[in-house]
Amino acid sequence: MGKPLVLIGAGEMAQIAFEYFTCDSDYDVVAFSVEREYLRAPTLCGLPVLAYEELERTHPPERAEVFVAIPATGLNRLRTRLFQDARRRGYRCARYVSSRAFVWRNAEIGENCFVFEGNVIQPFVRIGDNCILWSGNHIGHRSAVGDNVFVASHAVVSGYCRIGAGSFVGVNATFSDRVRVAADNVIGAGALVVRDTEPGRVYVGSPARAVPGRSSFDVAF
Ligand SMILES: CC(C)(COP(=O)(O)OP(=O)(O)OC[C@H]1O[C@@H](n2cnc3c(N)ncnc32)[C@H](O)[C@@H]1OP(=O)(O)O)[C@@H](O)C(=O)NCCC(=O)NCCS
Known part of the structure:
Protein backbone atom coordinates (compact mmCIF):
# COMPACT_ATOMS: atom_id res chain seq x y z
CA MET A 1 0.00 0.00 0.00
CA GLY A 2 1.31 3.42 -1.00
CA LYS A 3 0.72 6.74 0.74
CA PRO A 4 -2.91 7.88 0.33
CA LEU A 5 -3.29 10.84 -2.02
CA VAL A 6 -6.33 12.93 -2.96
CA LEU A 7 -6.18 14.78 -6.26
CA ILE A 8 -7.77 18.24 -6.19
CA GLY A 9 -9.44 18.68 -9.58
CA ALA A 10 -11.29 16.39 -11.95
CA GLY A 11 -10.30 17.71 -15.36
CA GLU A 12 -7.66 16.57 -17.83
CA MET A 13 -4.71 17.53 -15.59
CA ALA A 14 -6.22 15.56 -12.69
CA GLN A 15 -6.77 12.49 -14.86
CA ILE A 16 -3.19 12.72 -16.16
CA ALA A 17 -1.93 13.10 -12.57
CA PHE A 18 -3.95 10.00 -11.63
CA GLU A 19 -2.11 8.03 -14.34
CA TYR A 20 1.35 9.21 -13.31
CA PHE A 21 0.92 8.96 -9.54
CA THR A 22 -0.61 5.48 -9.97
CA CYS A 23 2.03 4.05 -12.30
CA ASP A 24 5.17 5.96 -11.25
CA SER A 25 5.11 6.95 -7.58
CA ASP A 26 4.76 5.53 -4.11
CA TYR A 27 1.34 7.17 -3.69
CA ASP A 28 -2.07 5.48 -3.91
CA VAL A 29 -4.65 7.86 -5.36
CA VAL A 30 -7.75 7.32 -3.22
CA ALA A 31 -10.14 10.07 -4.39
CA PHE A 32 -10.64 13.19 -6.47
CA SER A 33 -12.01 16.35 -4.91
CA VAL A 34 -13.53 19.50 -6.42
CA GLU A 35 -15.28 22.55 -5.03
CA ARG A 36 -18.94 21.71 -4.46
CA GLU A 37 -20.28 23.80 -7.32
CA TYR A 38 -18.14 21.80 -9.76
CA LEU A 39 -19.31 18.35 -8.60
CA ARG A 40 -20.65 16.66 -11.74
CA ALA A 41 -20.29 12.88 -11.38
CA PRO A 42 -19.90 10.83 -8.17
CA THR A 43 -16.92 8.86 -9.50
CA LEU A 44 -13.96 9.32 -11.82
CA CYS A 45 -11.44 6.63 -12.83
CA GLY A 46 -13.29 4.31 -10.46
CA LEU A 47 -12.69 6.60 -7.45
CA PRO A 48 -15.07 8.86 -5.51
CA VAL A 49 -15.25 12.56 -6.35
CA LEU A 50 -15.68 14.43 -3.06
CA ALA A 51 -16.67 17.97 -2.12
CA TYR A 52 -13.43 19.87 -1.45
CA GLU A 53 -15.05 21.94 1.30
CA GLU A 54 -15.67 18.75 3.33
CA LEU A 55 -12.46 16.88 2.64
CA GLU A 56 -11.41 16.81 6.31
CA ARG A 57 -14.40 14.57 7.16
CA THR A 58 -13.22 11.64 5.04
CA HIS A 59 -9.53 12.41 4.40
CA PRO A 60 -8.10 14.57 7.21
CA PRO A 61 -4.59 15.98 6.78
CA GLU A 62 -3.04 13.44 9.14
CA ARG A 63 -4.31 10.57 6.97
CA ALA A 64 -3.87 11.81 3.38
CA GLU A 65 -1.78 14.14 1.27
CA VAL A 66 -3.21 16.14 -1.61
CA PHE A 67 -1.99 17.25 -5.02
CA VAL A 68 -3.64 20.26 -6.64
CA ALA A 69 -3.96 19.06 -10.24
CA ILE A 70 -4.97 22.24 -12.04
CA PRO A 71 -3.16 23.52 -15.17
CA ALA A 72 -2.41 27.17 -16.06
CA THR A 73 -6.05 28.29 -15.69
CA GLY A 74 -6.29 32.02 -14.95
CA LEU A 75 -2.54 32.49 -15.34
CA ASN A 76 -1.97 29.84 -12.67
CA ARG A 77 -4.19 31.68 -10.20
CA LEU A 78 -6.72 28.86 -9.71
CA ARG A 79 -4.01 26.32 -8.87
CA THR A 80 -2.34 28.86 -6.59
CA ARG A 81 -5.54 29.62 -4.67
CA LEU A 82 -6.29 25.94 -4.05
CA PHE A 83 -2.66 25.14 -3.17
CA GLN A 84 -2.55 27.93 -0.60
CA ASP A 85 -5.94 26.91 0.78
CA ALA A 86 -4.95 23.24 1.10
CA ARG A 87 -1.79 24.21 2.99
CA ARG A 88 -3.75 26.56 5.25
CA ARG A 89 -6.05 23.63 6.11
CA GLY A 90 -3.01 21.61 7.16
CA TYR A 91 -2.59 19.38 4.12
CA ARG A 92 0.80 18.33 2.90
CA CYS A 93 0.99 18.79 -0.88
CA ALA A 94 2.70 15.95 -2.74
CA ARG A 95 5.20 16.47 -5.52
C1 LIG B 1 1.30 34.08 -26.86
C2 LIG B 1 -0.11 33.56 -26.84
C3 LIG B 1 -0.51 33.20 -25.42
C4 LIG B 1 -0.97 34.71 -27.36
O1 LIG B 1 -2.29 34.34 -27.37
P1 LIG B 1 -3.40 35.49 -27.52
O2 LIG B 1 -3.31 36.43 -26.39
O3 LIG B 1 -4.71 34.81 -27.73
O4 LIG B 1 -2.94 36.35 -28.77
P2 LIG B 1 -3.37 36.32 -30.29
O5 LIG B 1 -3.50 34.92 -30.80
O6 LIG B 1 -4.53 37.25 -30.41
O7 LIG B 1 -2.08 36.94 -30.98
C5 LIG B 1 -1.69 38.29 -30.79
C6 LIG B 1 -0.63 38.60 -31.84
O8 LIG B 1 0.59 37.92 -31.50
C7 LIG B 1 0.93 36.97 -32.53
N1 LIG B 1 1.36 35.75 -31.87
C8 LIG B 1 0.65 35.01 -30.99
N2 LIG B 1 1.37 34.01 -30.54
C9 LIG B 1 2.56 34.08 -31.13
C10 LIG B 1 3.73 33.33 -31.05
N3 LIG B 1 3.80 32.27 -30.23
N4 LIG B 1 4.80 33.71 -31.78
C11 LIG B 1 4.73 34.78 -32.59
N5 LIG B 1 3.64 35.56 -32.71
C12 LIG B 1 2.57 35.22 -31.99
C13 LIG B 1 -0.34 36.76 -33.35
O9 LIG B 1 -0.04 36.39 -34.67
C14 LIG B 1 -0.98 38.12 -33.24
O10 LIG B 1 -0.32 39.00 -34.12
P3 LIG B 1 -1.16 40.05 -35.06
O11 LIG B 1 -1.88 40.93 -34.06
O12 LIG B 1 -0.08 40.73 -35.83
O13 LIG B 1 -2.08 39.20 -35.85
C15 LIG B 1 -0.32 32.28 -27.71
O14 LIG B 1 -0.29 32.55 -29.08
C16 LIG B 1 0.74 31.24 -27.41
O15 LIG B 1 1.85 31.22 -27.94
N6 LIG B 1 0.37 30.32 -26.50
C17 LIG B 1 1.20 29.24 -26.06
C18 LIG B 1 0.74 27.90 -26.62
C19 LIG B 1 1.42 26.77 -25.92
O16 LIG B 1 2.60 26.76 -25.68
N7 LIG B 1 0.64 25.79 -25.52
C20 LIG B 1 1.16 24.69 -24.76
C21 LIG B 1 0.11 23.84 -24.22
S1 LIG B 1 -0.34 24.31 -22.58
Missing part, protein backbone atom coordinates in the same frame (compact mmCIF):
# COMPACT_ATOMS: atom_id res chain seq x y z
CA TYR A 96 5.60 14.21 -8.52
CA VAL A 97 8.92 13.91 -10.34
CA SER A 98 8.92 11.43 -13.20
CA SER A 99 11.31 8.52 -12.87
CA ARG A 100 12.28 9.48 -16.43
CA ALA A 101 13.28 13.05 -15.54
CA PHE A 102 16.93 13.91 -14.92
CA VAL A 103 17.28 15.91 -11.73
CA TRP A 104 20.75 16.72 -10.44
CA ARG A 105 21.34 15.82 -6.79
CA ASN A 106 21.39 19.38 -5.45
CA ALA A 107 18.49 20.76 -7.48
CA GLU A 108 15.57 21.84 -5.29
CA ILE A 109 11.93 21.25 -6.23
CA GLY A 110 9.10 22.71 -4.14
CA GLU A 111 5.77 21.33 -2.92
CA ASN A 112 2.92 20.54 -5.29
CA CYS A 113 5.25 20.46 -8.29
CA PHE A 114 4.68 18.09 -11.20
CA VAL A 115 7.72 17.28 -13.34
CA PHE A 116 7.00 15.18 -16.42
CA GLU A 117 9.29 12.83 -18.32
CA GLY A 118 12.27 14.17 -20.22
CA ASN A 119 12.93 17.24 -18.08
CA VAL A 120 16.60 17.99 -17.44
CA ILE A 121 17.15 19.93 -14.24
CA GLN A 122 20.79 20.83 -13.80
CA PRO A 123 22.99 21.55 -10.76
CA PHE A 124 21.99 24.33 -8.34
CA VAL A 125 18.58 24.86 -9.96
CA ARG A 126 15.71 25.93 -7.71
CA ILE A 127 12.12 25.23 -8.70
CA GLY A 128 9.61 26.97 -6.43
CA ASP A 129 6.33 25.61 -5.05
CA ASN A 130 3.34 24.67 -7.19
CA CYS A 131 5.08 24.53 -10.59
CA ILE A 132 4.20 22.32 -13.54
CA LEU A 133 6.98 21.38 -15.94
CA TRP A 134 5.42 19.52 -18.84
CA SER A 135 7.62 17.12 -20.80
CA GLY A 136 11.10 17.71 -22.15
CA ASN A 137 12.32 21.05 -20.75
CA HIS A 138 15.94 21.97 -20.06
CA ILE A 139 16.44 24.04 -16.90
CA GLY A 140 20.05 25.13 -16.97
CA HIS A 141 22.51 25.34 -14.10
CA ARG A 142 21.88 27.97 -11.36
CA SER A 143 18.55 29.00 -12.83
CA ALA A 144 15.54 29.60 -10.59
CA VAL A 145 11.89 29.09 -11.44
CA GLY A 146 9.57 31.06 -9.15
CA ASP A 147 6.45 29.77 -7.42
CA ASN A 148 3.26 28.93 -9.36
CA VAL A 149 4.88 28.75 -12.80
CA PHE A 150 3.68 26.59 -15.72
CA VAL A 151 6.27 25.56 -18.31
CA ALA A 152 4.79 23.83 -21.36
CA SER A 153 7.12 21.53 -23.31
CA HIS A 154 10.61 21.72 -24.77
CA ALA A 155 11.51 25.09 -23.31
CA VAL A 156 15.23 25.79 -22.98
CA VAL A 157 16.12 27.87 -19.95
CA SER A 158 19.84 28.60 -20.15
CA GLY A 159 22.06 29.00 -17.11
CA TYR A 160 21.58 31.68 -14.40
CA CYS A 161 18.06 32.64 -15.53
CA ARG A 162 15.09 33.70 -13.36
CA ILE A 163 11.54 32.82 -14.37
CA GLY A 164 9.19 35.09 -12.45
CA ALA A 165 6.44 33.74 -10.17
CA GLY A 166 3.09 33.06 -11.78
CA SER A 167 4.41 33.03 -15.33
CA PHE A 168 3.40 30.78 -18.23
CA VAL A 169 6.07 29.57 -20.67
CA GLY A 170 4.84 28.27 -24.04
CA VAL A 171 6.20 25.31 -25.98
CA ASN A 172 9.68 25.65 -27.47
CA ALA A 173 10.43 28.98 -25.78
CA THR A 174 14.14 29.72 -25.37
CA PHE A 175 15.82 31.93 -22.76
CA SER A 176 19.35 33.25 -23.18
CA ASP A 177 21.62 32.85 -20.18
CA ARG A 178 21.11 35.24 -17.24
CA VAL A 179 17.75 36.51 -18.52
CA ARG A 180 15.32 37.62 -15.80
CA VAL A 181 11.70 37.02 -16.63
CA ALA A 182 9.46 39.18 -14.45
CA ALA A 183 6.40 37.93 -12.55
CA ASP A 184 3.19 36.99 -14.34
CA ASN A 185 4.57 36.90 -17.87
CA VAL A 186 3.14 34.91 -20.73
CA ILE A 187 5.96 33.78 -23.01
CA GLY A 188 4.50 32.67 -26.34
CA ALA A 189 5.28 29.43 -28.12
CA GLY A 190 8.67 29.55 -29.83
CA ALA A 191 9.71 32.90 -28.33
CA LEU A 192 13.43 33.66 -28.01
CA VAL A 193 13.85 35.77 -24.88
CA VAL A 194 17.18 37.60 -24.93
CA ARG A 195 16.41 40.55 -22.60
CA ASP A 196 14.87 40.93 -19.14
CA THR A 197 11.10 41.37 -19.22
CA GLU A 198 8.48 43.53 -17.47
CA PRO A 199 5.77 42.10 -15.19
CA GLY A 200 2.34 41.21 -16.48
CA ARG A 201 3.21 41.30 -20.20
CA VAL A 202 2.90 38.89 -23.13
CA TYR A 203 6.08 38.25 -25.13
CA VAL A 204 6.25 36.64 -28.57
CA GLY A 205 8.73 36.28 -31.41
CA SER A 206 12.45 36.08 -32.00
CA PRO A 207 13.82 38.17 -30.43
CA ALA A 208 10.83 38.29 -28.10
CA ARG A 209 8.95 41.58 -27.82
CA ALA A 210 6.02 42.54 -25.60
CA VAL A 211 2.68 42.49 -27.46
CA PRO A 212 1.56 46.16 -27.30
CA GLY A 213 -1.43 46.83 -25.07
CA ARG A 214 -1.84 43.18 -24.05
CA SER A 215 -1.89 42.13 -20.38
CA SER A 216 -0.90 38.58 -19.51
CA PHE A 217 -4.00 38.42 -17.28
CA ASP A 218 -6.21 38.76 -20.37
CA VAL A 219 -4.85 35.62 -22.05
CA ALA A 220 -7.40 32.81 -22.00
CA PHE A 221 -6.02 29.49 -20.75
Whole structure:
Protein backbone atom coordinates (compact mmCIF):
# COMPACT_ATOMS: atom_id res chain seq x y z
CA MET A 1 0.00 0.00 0.00
CA GLY A 2 1.31 3.42 -1.00
CA LYS A 3 0.72 6.74 0.74
CA PRO A 4 -2.91 7.88 0.33
CA LEU A 5 -3.29 10.84 -2.02
CA VAL A 6 -6.33 12.93 -2.96
CA LEU A 7 -6.18 14.78 -6.26
CA ILE A 8 -7.77 18.24 -6.19
CA GLY A 9 -9.44 18.68 -9.58
CA ALA A 10 -11.29 16.39 -11.95
CA GLY A 11 -10.30 17.71 -15.36
CA GLU A 12 -7.66 16.57 -17.83
CA MET A 13 -4.71 17.53 -15.59
CA ALA A 14 -6.22 15.56 -12.69
CA GLN A 15 -6.77 12.49 -14.86
CA ILE A 16 -3.19 12.72 -16.16
CA ALA A 17 -1.93 13.10 -12.57
CA PHE A 18 -3.95 10.00 -11.63
CA GLU A 19 -2.11 8.03 -14.34
CA TYR A 20 1.35 9.21 -13.31
CA PHE A 21 0.92 8.96 -9.54
CA THR A 22 -0.61 5.48 -9.97
CA CYS A 23 2.03 4.05 -12.30
CA ASP A 24 5.17 5.96 -11.25
CA SER A 25 5.11 6.95 -7.58
CA ASP A 26 4.76 5.53 -4.11
CA TYR A 27 1.34 7.17 -3.69
CA ASP A 28 -2.07 5.48 -3.91
CA VAL A 29 -4.65 7.86 -5.36
CA VAL A 30 -7.75 7.32 -3.22
CA ALA A 31 -10.14 10.07 -4.39
CA PHE A 32 -10.64 13.19 -6.47
CA SER A 33 -12.01 16.35 -4.91
CA VAL A 34 -13.53 19.50 -6.42
CA GLU A 35 -15.28 22.55 -5.03
CA ARG A 36 -18.94 21.71 -4.46
CA GLU A 37 -20.28 23.80 -7.32
CA TYR A 38 -18.14 21.80 -9.76
CA LEU A 39 -19.31 18.35 -8.60
CA ARG A 40 -20.65 16.66 -11.74
CA ALA A 41 -20.29 12.88 -11.38
CA PRO A 42 -19.90 10.83 -8.17
CA THR A 43 -16.92 8.86 -9.50
CA LEU A 44 -13.96 9.32 -11.82
CA CYS A 45 -11.44 6.63 -12.83
CA GLY A 46 -13.29 4.31 -10.46
CA LEU A 47 -12.69 6.60 -7.45
CA PRO A 48 -15.07 8.86 -5.51
CA VAL A 49 -15.25 12.56 -6.35
CA LEU A 50 -15.68 14.43 -3.06
CA ALA A 51 -16.67 17.97 -2.12
CA TYR A 52 -13.43 19.87 -1.45
CA GLU A 53 -15.05 21.94 1.30
CA GLU A 54 -15.67 18.75 3.33
CA LEU A 55 -12.46 16.88 2.64
CA GLU A 56 -11.41 16.81 6.31
CA ARG A 57 -14.40 14.57 7.16
CA THR A 58 -13.22 11.64 5.04
CA HIS A 59 -9.53 12.41 4.40
CA PRO A 60 -8.10 14.57 7.21
CA PRO A 61 -4.59 15.98 6.78
CA GLU A 62 -3.04 13.44 9.14
CA ARG A 63 -4.31 10.57 6.97
CA ALA A 64 -3.87 11.81 3.38
CA GLU A 65 -1.78 14.14 1.27
CA VAL A 66 -3.21 16.14 -1.61
CA PHE A 67 -1.99 17.25 -5.02
CA VAL A 68 -3.64 20.26 -6.64
CA ALA A 69 -3.96 19.06 -10.24
CA ILE A 70 -4.97 22.24 -12.04
CA PRO A 71 -3.16 23.52 -15.17
CA ALA A 72 -2.41 27.17 -16.06
CA THR A 73 -6.05 28.29 -15.69
CA GLY A 74 -6.29 32.02 -14.95
CA LEU A 75 -2.54 32.49 -15.34
CA ASN A 76 -1.97 29.84 -12.67
CA ARG A 77 -4.19 31.68 -10.20
CA LEU A 78 -6.72 28.86 -9.71
CA ARG A 79 -4.01 26.32 -8.87
CA THR A 80 -2.34 28.86 -6.59
CA ARG A 81 -5.54 29.62 -4.67
CA LEU A 82 -6.29 25.94 -4.05
CA PHE A 83 -2.66 25.14 -3.17
CA GLN A 84 -2.55 27.93 -0.60
CA ASP A 85 -5.94 26.91 0.78
CA ALA A 86 -4.95 23.24 1.10
CA ARG A 87 -1.79 24.21 2.99
CA ARG A 88 -3.75 26.56 5.25
CA ARG A 89 -6.05 23.63 6.11
CA GLY A 90 -3.01 21.61 7.16
CA TYR A 91 -2.59 19.38 4.12
CA ARG A 92 0.80 18.33 2.90
CA CYS A 93 0.99 18.79 -0.88
CA ALA A 94 2.70 15.95 -2.74
CA ARG A 95 5.20 16.47 -5.52
CA TYR A 96 5.60 14.21 -8.52
CA VAL A 97 8.92 13.91 -10.34
CA SER A 98 8.92 11.43 -13.20
CA SER A 99 11.31 8.52 -12.87
CA ARG A 100 12.28 9.48 -16.43
CA ALA A 101 13.28 13.05 -15.54
CA PHE A 102 16.93 13.91 -14.92
CA VAL A 103 17.28 15.91 -11.73
CA TRP A 104 20.75 16.72 -10.44
CA ARG A 105 21.34 15.82 -6.79
CA ASN A 106 21.39 19.38 -5.45
CA ALA A 107 18.49 20.76 -7.48
CA GLU A 108 15.57 21.84 -5.29
CA ILE A 109 11.93 21.25 -6.23
CA GLY A 110 9.10 22.71 -4.14
CA GLU A 111 5.77 21.33 -2.92
CA ASN A 112 2.92 20.54 -5.29
CA CYS A 113 5.25 20.46 -8.29
CA PHE A 114 4.68 18.09 -11.20
CA VAL A 115 7.72 17.28 -13.34
CA PHE A 116 7.00 15.18 -16.42
CA GLU A 117 9.29 12.83 -18.32
CA GLY A 118 12.27 14.17 -20.22
CA ASN A 119 12.93 17.24 -18.08
CA VAL A 120 16.60 17.99 -17.44
CA ILE A 121 17.15 19.93 -14.24
CA GLN A 122 20.79 20.83 -13.80
CA PRO A 123 22.99 21.55 -10.76
CA PHE A 124 21.99 24.33 -8.34
CA VAL A 125 18.58 24.86 -9.96
CA ARG A 126 15.71 25.93 -7.71
CA ILE A 127 12.12 25.23 -8.70
CA GLY A 128 9.61 26.97 -6.43
CA ASP A 129 6.33 25.61 -5.05
CA ASN A 130 3.34 24.67 -7.19
CA CYS A 131 5.08 24.53 -10.59
CA ILE A 132 4.20 22.32 -13.54
CA LEU A 133 6.98 21.38 -15.94
CA TRP A 134 5.42 19.52 -18.84
CA SER A 135 7.62 17.12 -20.80
CA GLY A 136 11.10 17.71 -22.15
CA ASN A 137 12.32 21.05 -20.75
CA HIS A 138 15.94 21.97 -20.06
CA ILE A 139 16.44 24.04 -16.90
CA GLY A 140 20.05 25.13 -16.97
CA HIS A 141 22.51 25.34 -14.10
CA ARG A 142 21.88 27.97 -11.36
CA SER A 143 18.55 29.00 -12.83
CA ALA A 144 15.54 29.60 -10.59
CA VAL A 145 11.89 29.09 -11.44
CA GLY A 146 9.57 31.06 -9.15
CA ASP A 147 6.45 29.77 -7.42
CA ASN A 148 3.26 28.93 -9.36
CA VAL A 149 4.88 28.75 -12.80
CA PHE A 150 3.68 26.59 -15.72
CA VAL A 151 6.27 25.56 -18.31
CA ALA A 152 4.79 23.83 -21.36
CA SER A 153 7.12 21.53 -23.31
CA HIS A 154 10.61 21.72 -24.77
CA ALA A 155 11.51 25.09 -23.31
CA VAL A 156 15.23 25.79 -22.98
CA VAL A 157 16.12 27.87 -19.95
CA SER A 158 19.84 28.60 -20.15
CA GLY A 159 22.06 29.00 -17.11
CA TYR A 160 21.58 31.68 -14.40
CA CYS A 161 18.06 32.64 -15.53
CA ARG A 162 15.09 33.70 -13.36
CA ILE A 163 11.54 32.82 -14.37
CA GLY A 164 9.19 35.09 -12.45
CA ALA A 165 6.44 33.74 -10.17
CA GLY A 166 3.09 33.06 -11.78
CA SER A 167 4.41 33.03 -15.33
CA PHE A 168 3.40 30.78 -18.23
CA VAL A 169 6.07 29.57 -20.67
CA GLY A 170 4.84 28.27 -24.04
CA VAL A 171 6.20 25.31 -25.98
CA ASN A 172 9.68 25.65 -27.47
CA ALA A 173 10.43 28.98 -25.78
CA THR A 174 14.14 29.72 -25.37
CA PHE A 175 15.82 31.93 -22.76
CA SER A 176 19.35 33.25 -23.18
CA ASP A 177 21.62 32.85 -20.18
CA ARG A 178 21.11 35.24 -17.24
CA VAL A 179 17.75 36.51 -18.52
CA ARG A 180 15.32 37.62 -15.80
CA VAL A 181 11.70 37.02 -16.63
CA ALA A 182 9.46 39.18 -14.45
CA ALA A 183 6.40 37.93 -12.55
CA ASP A 184 3.19 36.99 -14.34
CA ASN A 185 4.57 36.90 -17.87
CA VAL A 186 3.14 34.91 -20.73
CA ILE A 187 5.96 33.78 -23.01
CA GLY A 188 4.50 32.67 -26.34
CA ALA A 189 5.28 29.43 -28.12
CA GLY A 190 8.67 29.55 -29.83
CA ALA A 191 9.71 32.90 -28.33
CA LEU A 192 13.43 33.66 -28.01
CA VAL A 193 13.85 35.77 -24.88
CA VAL A 194 17.18 37.60 -24.93
CA ARG A 195 16.41 40.55 -22.60
CA ASP A 196 14.87 40.93 -19.14
CA THR A 197 11.10 41.37 -19.22
CA GLU A 198 8.48 43.53 -17.47
CA PRO A 199 5.77 42.10 -15.19
CA GLY A 200 2.34 41.21 -16.48
CA ARG A 201 3.21 41.30 -20.20
CA VAL A 202 2.90 38.89 -23.13
CA TYR A 203 6.08 38.25 -25.13
CA VAL A 204 6.25 36.64 -28.57
CA GLY A 205 8.73 36.28 -31.41
CA SER A 206 12.45 36.08 -32.00
CA PRO A 207 13.82 38.17 -30.43
CA ALA A 208 10.83 38.29 -28.10
CA ARG A 209 8.95 41.58 -27.82
CA ALA A 210 6.02 42.54 -25.60
CA VAL A 211 2.68 42.49 -27.46
CA PRO A 212 1.56 46.16 -27.30
CA GLY A 213 -1.43 46.83 -25.07
CA ARG A 214 -1.84 43.18 -24.05
CA SER A 215 -1.89 42.13 -20.38
CA SER A 216 -0.90 38.58 -19.51
CA PHE A 217 -4.00 38.42 -17.28
CA ASP A 218 -6.21 38.76 -20.37
CA VAL A 219 -4.85 35.62 -22.05
CA ALA A 220 -7.40 32.81 -22.00
CA PHE A 221 -6.02 29.49 -20.75
C1 LIG B 1 1.30 34.08 -26.86
C2 LIG B 1 -0.11 33.56 -26.84
C3 LIG B 1 -0.51 33.20 -25.42
C4 LIG B 1 -0.97 34.71 -27.36
O1 LIG B 1 -2.29 34.34 -27.37
P1 LIG B 1 -3.40 35.49 -27.52
O2 LIG B 1 -3.31 36.43 -26.39
O3 LIG B 1 -4.71 34.81 -27.73
O4 LIG B 1 -2.94 36.35 -28.77
P2 LIG B 1 -3.37 36.32 -30.29
O5 LIG B 1 -3.50 34.92 -30.80
O6 LIG B 1 -4.53 37.25 -30.41
O7 LIG B 1 -2.08 36.94 -30.98
C5 LIG B 1 -1.69 38.29 -30.79
C6 LIG B 1 -0.63 38.60 -31.84
O8 LIG B 1 0.59 37.92 -31.50
C7 LIG B 1 0.93 36.97 -32.53
N1 LIG B 1 1.36 35.75 -31.87
C8 LIG B 1 0.65 35.01 -30.99
N2 LIG B 1 1.37 34.01 -30.54
C9 LIG B 1 2.56 34.08 -31.13
C10 LIG B 1 3.73 33.33 -31.05
N3 LIG B 1 3.80 32.27 -30.23
N4 LIG B 1 4.80 33.71 -31.78
C11 LIG B 1 4.73 34.78 -32.59
N5 LIG B 1 3.64 35.56 -32.71
C12 LIG B 1 2.57 35.22 -31.99
C13 LIG B 1 -0.34 36.76 -33.35
O9 LIG B 1 -0.04 36.39 -34.67
C14 LIG B 1 -0.98 38.12 -33.24
O10 LIG B 1 -0.32 39.00 -34.12
P3 LIG B 1 -1.16 40.05 -35.06
O11 LIG B 1 -1.88 40.93 -34.06
O12 LIG B 1 -0.08 40.73 -35.83
O13 LIG B 1 -2.08 39.20 -35.85
C15 LIG B 1 -0.32 32.28 -27.71
O14 LIG B 1 -0.29 32.55 -29.08
C16 LIG B 1 0.74 31.24 -27.41
O15 LIG B 1 1.85 31.22 -27.94
N6 LIG B 1 0.37 30.32 -26.50
C17 LIG B 1 1.20 29.24 -26.06
C18 LIG B 1 0.74 27.90 -26.62
C19 LIG B 1 1.42 26.77 -25.92
O16 LIG B 1 2.60 26.76 -25.68
N7 LIG B 1 0.64 25.79 -25.52
C20 LIG B 1 1.16 24.69 -24.76
C21 LIG B 1 0.11 23.84 -24.22
S1 LIG B 1 -0.34 24.31 -22.58
